[in-house]
Amino acid sequence: MEKISVAVLGATGTVGQKFITLLENHPFFEVRELVASSRSAGKPYREAVSWKQDRFIPETVGDLIVKTTDDKLESRILFSGMDAEVAGPAEEAYAERGHFVISNSKNHRMDKTVPIIIPEVNSDHFEMIKAQPYKGAIITNSNCSTMFLAMVLAPLHKAFGVEKVFVTTMQAVSGAGYPGVASMDILGNVIPFIGGEEAKMECEAQKILAEMKDGELIPAPFVISAHCNRVPVFDGHTESVSILFKNKPTVDRVKETLRAFKGIPQEKQLPFAPKQPILVFEEENRPQPARDAWKENGMSACVGRIRQCPLFDIKMTVMGHNTVRGAAGAAILNAETLVALGYLNEGKAK
Numbered sequence: 001m002e003k004i005s006v007a008v009l010g011a012t013g014t015v016g017q018k019f020i021t022l023l024e025n026h027p028f029f030e031v032r033e034l035v036a037s038s039r040s041a042g043k044p045y046r047e048a049v050s051w052k053q054d055r056f057i058p059e060t061v062g063d064l065i066v067k068t069t070d071d072k073l074e075s076r077i078l079f080s081g082m083d084a085e086v087a088g089p090a091e092e093a094y095a096e097r098g099h100f101v102i103s104n105s106k107n108h109r110m111d112k113t114v115p116i117i118i119p120e121v122n123s124d125h126f127e128m129i130k131a132q133p134y135k136g137a138i139i140t141n142s143n144c145s146t147m148f149l150a151m152v153l154a155p156l157h158k159a160f161g162v163e164k165v166f167v168t169t170m171q172a173v174s175g176a177g178y179p180g181v182a183s184m185d186i187l188g189n190v191i192p193f194i195g196g197e198e199a200k201m202e203c204e205a206q207k208i209l210a211e212m213k214d215g216e217l218i219p220a221p222f223v224i225s226a227h228c229n230r231v232p233v234f235d236g237h238t239e240s241v242s243i244l245f246k247n248k249p250t251v252d253r254v255k256e257t258l259r260a261f262k263g264i265p266q267e268k269q270l271p272f273a274p275k276q277p278i279l280v281f282e283e284e285n286r287p288q289p290a291r292d293a294w295k296e297n298g299m300s301a302c303v304g305r306i307r308q309c310p311l312f313d314i315k316m317t318v319m320g321h322n323t324v325r326g327a328a329g330a331a332i333l334n335a336e337t338l339v340a341l342g343y344l345n346e347g348k349a350k
Contacts, residue, residue, distance in 0.1 A: 004339065007033035007075040009090070011066065012040050012049045014178045015081030015104050018328040023079075024058040027271050028336060031058075033075050034066050041068045052178055073099065076136075076344060077335055080105055081328065095134035100344060102139050102331045106196075109140045109204060116142050116208050118330070119270075119337040120263030120277050121154040124212050126343060131215065137343075139334055142208060143200040144326030145169050145228065145237050148318050150205045151278060151301040152241070153222075155261040156254065157209055161246030162222040164312060167201065170231045170238040172289065175322045181230060191230040201226035236289025237322040244312035254306055254314055255280050270336040272329055274299040280306070287319040298324030299333070 006023070010016040011034035023031050040048035046062035067073070069090045078094055080087060080103040087105035094101050108114045113132045115125035117139055129137035142150060153162055171194060173180050185191065202224045209220035231238075249257070258278045265273030274296035281287055281304035287295075292302045298321035309315035320326060338344055 001028070003030040004028055004077060004344070005030060005032045005075040006077045006079060006335075007031070007035060007073050009035045009069075009078055009080040009094075010082035010087075011045065012036040013081055013083065014052060014174075015323070015327055017049065017051065017053050018323050019079045019081055019331070020058065020061055021053045021055060022324070022328055022332055024060075026332070028339060029077065029332075031061055032064070033073050034061070034064050035069060035071070035073070036066050038068050040066045042066065069093070076100055077102060079328070079331055079335070091138055092134070095132070095136040095138050098135035100136050100139065100338065102335045102338070104141060104327050104331050106143065106200065108138050109142070110207065111138075114138050114140055116140050116204055117334045117337070118142065118147065118150055118154070118208055119265045119333055120261070121150065122208055122210075123264045123337055123341065125217075126338065126341060127212065127215070128217075129343070139338065141327070141330035141334055142204050143197070144175055144322040145171060145197060145239065146201050146204040146208070147326045147330060148237065148301040148320035149201065149239060149241065150208045152258065152303055152316075152318050153205060153243075154209055155257050155278075156243065156245070156249075157220060157222065159253075159257045160249045162220070162243055163246055164244040165222060165224040166242040166312065167224065168227040168229070168240045169197075169201075170229055170233070171197070172233040172235050172237055172322055173230065174235050175237065175326075176230065186230065186232050189232065192227070194228045194230055197228040198226040201228065233289050235321055235323060236293035236319055237326060238287075238289060239318040240315070241318055242309045242312045242315040245314070248313055251306055251308060251314065258303055264340070265333060265337060268340045270333065270340060272297075272299060272333040272336055276300060278303055280304070287317065289319060292319060293321040299329050300325065
C-alpha cells in the first residue's frame with residue numbers, strides 16, 4: 001500500500017522526537033511534515049532540534065523544513081506531542097480544517113465528544129468522532145500512568161466487576177519531559193507530587209471503560225484513589241494496585257483473565273500491536289522497569305505479584321514503558337486502528 005503522509009506537531013519536543021523515532025520505516029505512515037514553535041520555523045529539522053533520542057535523526061526527516069501552526073498542512077493524520085499550553089486551540093484548528101489529530105496532549109481528553117482510545121479496550125469509542133463539530137477529528141490517548149492501569153482493569157472489570165481501586169505510582173523521570181526534574185531534586189529522592197496526575201488517574205479510566213449506549217458514554221461505576229510519585233528511574237512507570245471486585249475472583253482466575261486479554265489490534269495484526277497486550281510474570285520480583293519496560297517493544301502492560309489483598313480482594317504490581325505505550329506508541333497504535341477500521345478513507349460517515 002502507498003504510505004499515508006503524516007505530520008508531527010511539537011516535533012522538537014521529547015514526545016515529538018519519540019514519534020519521529022518510532023515512525024521510522026513504519027509500514028503505514030511516512031513523516032513528511034513537522035510543526036514546531038516560531039523560533040524553529042524555516043529551519044531544517046536537524047538544525048532546529050536538540051535531539052535527545054538513543055539513535056540518529058532519520059535521514060528522511062532531518063532535512064524537512066519545520067513549519068508553524070499557521071502553515072497549511074497536506075497530511076490527513078497529525079500526531080500531536082504539543083505542549084498543553086498551546087495544544088488545545090491548535091488541535092481544534094487542525095480538526096476544523098479536516099485533519100485527524102491523534103493527540104498525546106491532555107487538553108481534550110475529557111471533552112464530551114472526544115474519545116480516549118486504548119484500541120484493545122474501547123475501539124467502539126471511535127464512533128464518538130461522528131458527533132464532533134469538525135471536518136476532521138480529535139482522538140486522544142490517556143495519561144501515561146492511566147494507560148497501564150486501564151489496560152489491566154479492562155478485562156478484570158468485564159469479568160468480575162471492579163468497584164474500588166487504590167493505586168500508588170512510582171513514575172519515571174522521562175515522564176516529565178526534557179530537561180525534566182532537576183538532578184538535585186530527584187537523585188536519591190522520591191517526590192510525592194506530580195501536578196494534575198492524580199486527578200487524571202482518578203477520572204480517565206472511567207471514561208475509557210465507559211459503556212457506549214445510543215451514542216453516549218456511561219462512565220464505568222468504580223472509583224479510583226491515586227497517589228502519584230516521581231522516582232529516579234529513567235523509563236518505566238510502576239504502580240502498586242489493590243482492587244475490590246463485585247464478584248470475587250481467585251488469584252488464578254485473575255491471571256487467566258489477564259493472559260487471555262486481546263483486542264482488535266491483535267486480531268488485525270497491526271504493526272504496533274503487541275502480541276500479548278498484558279504480560280503476566282510469575283517471578284516474585286518482577287516486573288522491573290530496567291528489565292521489562294521494553295518487552296513487546298514497549299507496548300505491553302507488565303503485571304506481577306498478583307496475590308490476595310487483606311484490605312480489598314486482589315493486589316498486584318503493574319508496569320509499562322511510559323514514553324512508548326504510555327505516549328507516542330499509544331498514539332501510533334490509535335492511528336493504525338483508525339485506518340484499519342476504515343475511518344480515514346470513509347471519513348466520519350463510516
